[in-house]
Amino acid sequence: MAFKPTRHRTALSEINVTPLVDVMLVLLIIFMVTAPLLQQGIDINLPKAKGKDLPPQERINIVIKRGGAIYMNDNPMSMTEMNKKLAAVSKLNPNVFLKADKDVPYGFVVEVMGEIKEAGIEKLGMITEPKITLP
Secondary structure, three states, X not given: OOOOOOXXXXXXXXXXXXXXXXXXXXXXXXXXXHOHHHOOOOOOOOOEEOOOOOOOOOOEEEEEOOOOOEEEOOEEEOHHXXXXXXXXXXHHOOOEEEEEOOOOOHHHHHHHHHHHHHOOOOOEEEOOEEOOOOO
């Protein structure tokens, strides 16, 4: 029985990075497409007024949309639900800010403000868009 001489094979020490680059590019595209979709909010037309920007902090935002729908921190609710939740947190003296679409009747905005005050909230801020003045 004769043995044939075996060839010595060497290990390939190079790493193929092409599949890694392909996967990373696909992930980059996925994140670039989905990142703008993560921004959520309620679309309203705020009135414009002069004033300073407020610092971002933990606060309660109440939004009134054009049709009269009320949102509290992006959660839709009725006037009575809003009053109950605000009454529960009024002991903590939170900052409550009101955003109302400019097409909402003034009487309804005042009615919501009255409900907020009735719930025991002492400080109520109104949020507007900054007014742009041209030189």
